[in-house]
Amino acid sequence: MRAYAKLREKPDMPWSLDEISQFLDQQGIRPSFQRLKIFEYLVNERTHPTADEIYEVLRKDIPSISRTTVYNTLRLFLDKKIIQMVNIEKNEARYDATLSWHGHFKCLKCGQVYDIEIEELKLGGLAGYQVLEKHLDLKGLCPSCCQGK
Amino acid sequence: MRAYAKLREKPDMPWSLDEISQFLDQQGIRPSFQRLKIFEYLVNERTHPTADEIYEVLRKDIPSISRTTVYNTLRLFLDKKIIQMVNIEKNEARYDATLSWHGHFKCLKCGQVYDIEIEELKLGGLAGYQVLEKHLDLKGLCPSCCQGK
DNA sequence: TCTCATATTTGTAATCGTTATAATATTAAA
DNA sequence: TTTAATATTATAACGATTACAAATATGAGA
Ligand SMILES: [Mn+2]
Ligand SMILES: [Mn+2]
Ligand SMILES: [Zn+2]
Ligand SMILES: [Zn+2]
Numbered sequence: 061m062r063a064y065a066k067l068r069e070k071p072d073m074p075w076s077l078d079e080i081s082q083f084l085d086q087q088g089i090r091p092s093f094q095r096l097k098i099f100e101y102l103v104n105e106r107t108h109p110t111a112d113e114i115y116e117v118l119r120k121d122i123p124s125i126s127r128t129t130v131y132n133t134l135r136l137f138l139d140k141k142i143i144q145m146v147n148i149e150k151n152e153a154r155y156d157a158t159l160s161w162h163g164h165f166k167c168l169k170c171g172q173v174y175d176i177e178i179e180e181l182k183l184g185g186l187a188g189y190q191v192l193e194k195h196l197d198l199k200g201l202c203p204s205c206c207q208g209k
Numbered sequence: 210m211r212a213y214a215k216l217r218e219k220p221d222m223p224w225s226l227d228e229i230s231q232f233l234d235q236q237g238i239r240p241s242f243q244r245l246k247i248f249e250y251l252v253n254e255r256t257h258p259t260a261d262e263i264y265e266v267l268r269k270d271i272p273s274i275s276r277t278t279v280y281n282t283l284r285l286f287l288d289k290k291i292i293q294m295v296n297i298e299k300n301e302a303r304y305d306a307t308l309s310w311h312g313h314f315k316c317l318k319c320g321q322v323y324d325i326e327i328e329e330l331k332l333g334g335l336a337g338y339q340v341l342e343k344h345l346d347l348k349g350l351c352p353s354c355c356q357g358k
Numbered sequence: 359t360c361t362c363a364t365a366t367t368t369g370t371a372a373t374c375g376t377t378a379t380a381a382t383a384t385t386a387a388a
Numbered sequence: 389t390t391t392a393a394t395a396t397t398a399t400a401a402c403g404a405t406t407a408c409a410a411a412t413a414t415g416a417g418a
Contacts, residue, residue, distance in 0.1 A: 090365075090366085090414090092365090092366065092367085092413090092414090094366085094367075095366095110404090111404085111405080112404080124367085124368080125367085125368090126367065126368045126369065127368095127369095127405090128367075128368065128369075128370095128405095128406085128407095129366080129367055129368070131404095131405065131406075132366085132367080132406095135406095145299070147296055147297075147298075147299050147346075148296075148344075149296075150294070150296050150302055150376095151300070151375080151376080151403075151404065152404085153299055153404085153405085163332065165335075165338060165340075168341070174338075176332055176333075176334060176335065177332065177333035177334050178330075178331070178332060178333070179331040179332060179333045180329055180330070180331040181327075181329070181330050181331075181345075182327075182328040182329040182330075183312065183325055183326065183327060183328060184325075184326035184327070184328045185325060185326050186314075186325065187352075188351075188352030188355060189314060189323075189347075189349060189350070189351060189352060189355070190349045190350040190355050191314075191347050191348075191349040192317070192348055192349040192350070193346075193347065193348040193349065194345075194346075194347050195297075195344075195345070195346045195347075196330075196343075196344070196345050196346075197296075197342075197343075197344045197345075197346070198338075198340050198342065198343055198344075199340075199341055199342040200338055200339045200340040200341040200342065201338070201339040201341070202337075202338060203336075203337030203338060206337060206338070206339050239385085239394075239395080241384090241385095241394095241395065241396085243395085243396075244395095259375090260375085260376080261375080273396085273397080274396085274397090275396065275397045275398070276376090276397095276398095277376095277377085277378095277396075277397065277398075277399095278395080278396055278397070280375095280376065280377075281377095281395085281396080284377095299405095300374075300375065300404085300405080301375080302375080302376085
């Protein structure tokens with residue numbers, strides 16, 4: 061995924077459906093319309109949506125889509141390791157198609173989840189541990205919500 | 210809490226019930242027997258238990274205790290900021306009486322949650338944000354579970 | 359193209375951790 | 389002791405997620 065992303069000509073441009081279709085194929089995922097649209101939403105919006113937010117948005121385009129399909133698809137993407145789950149808030153799983161190492165900040169006022177760049181992280185006492193996942197989650201007030209104290 | 214902990218003569222010794230009672234009083238929390246035992250379990254065991262683990266253990270001493278009391282008490286402790294919630298695993302809130310800044314590691318095999326010392330953390334792009342909570346959560350295999358690959 | 363096996367989607371019911379509610383019991387104040 | 393406030397308890401309700409099974413779509417081979 062990271063390797064693939066690096067190959068994109070303009071990494072910050074939205075992914076086209078064709079490009080997503082090709083990508084899912086490469087990952088051994090049959091690119092059904094529902095899967096295309098779910099991955100498109102994750103990778104182009106980058107808002108760390110919940111399953112329900114994805115469901116409510118895609119319903120406008122695909123009235124027949126079911127919540128179960130959204131959950132099934134997200135689990136499939138997780139199994140294939142093309143997205144990650146963000147558990148910054150209890151009882152509210154969020155999803156993220158950006159896999160490079162970064163942290164998250166959730167604003168307690170407006171609810172938005174922002175990406176945070178990690179410049180350096182040094183840990184002690186991890187000798188003997190095999191680390192497979194790292195999550196850095198912050199909470200507080202975002203710049204817009206801090207205005208005027 | 211940190212200030213109080215520093216005042217303890219032997220910080221690594223278990224807290225006595227008297228000491229806990231005094232501490233809760235200081236924090237404006239009436240030290241009922243249930244509250245004493247719940248805080249005692251958190252501060253002396255340091256295993257980051259779930260509400261249900263606390264309930265199952267304390268039931269042996271206090272057969273009348275209810276799950277609701279455990280949840281109510283944990284929420285009270287959170288509101289008074291004498292414990293923190295650890296959301297390293299989805300759908301499994303854990304609780305921790307250690308408030309000084311440290312990370313957590315959950316072993317995917319044995320399920321144990323370990324404390325991790327953080328030597329240095331440098332973040333970029335946080336200008337304008339007001340950070341109120343920080344959580345560093347790792348997952349993988351612990352030393353005991355790594356043995357022999 | 360047609361057929362049939364397989365993969366995918368869908369609606370519904372079930373599960374699980376947690377919270378809300380209201381009755382009962384305990385404690386503190388008058 | 390009487391009363392009011394607080395804490396505990398059992399039960400029901402909730403919300404996010406998962407299990408299940410039926411319906412639909414897809415695609416390789418005849
Ligand atoms: Mn992100
Ligand atoms: Mn801890
Ligand atoms: Zn905000
Ligand atoms: Zn282990």
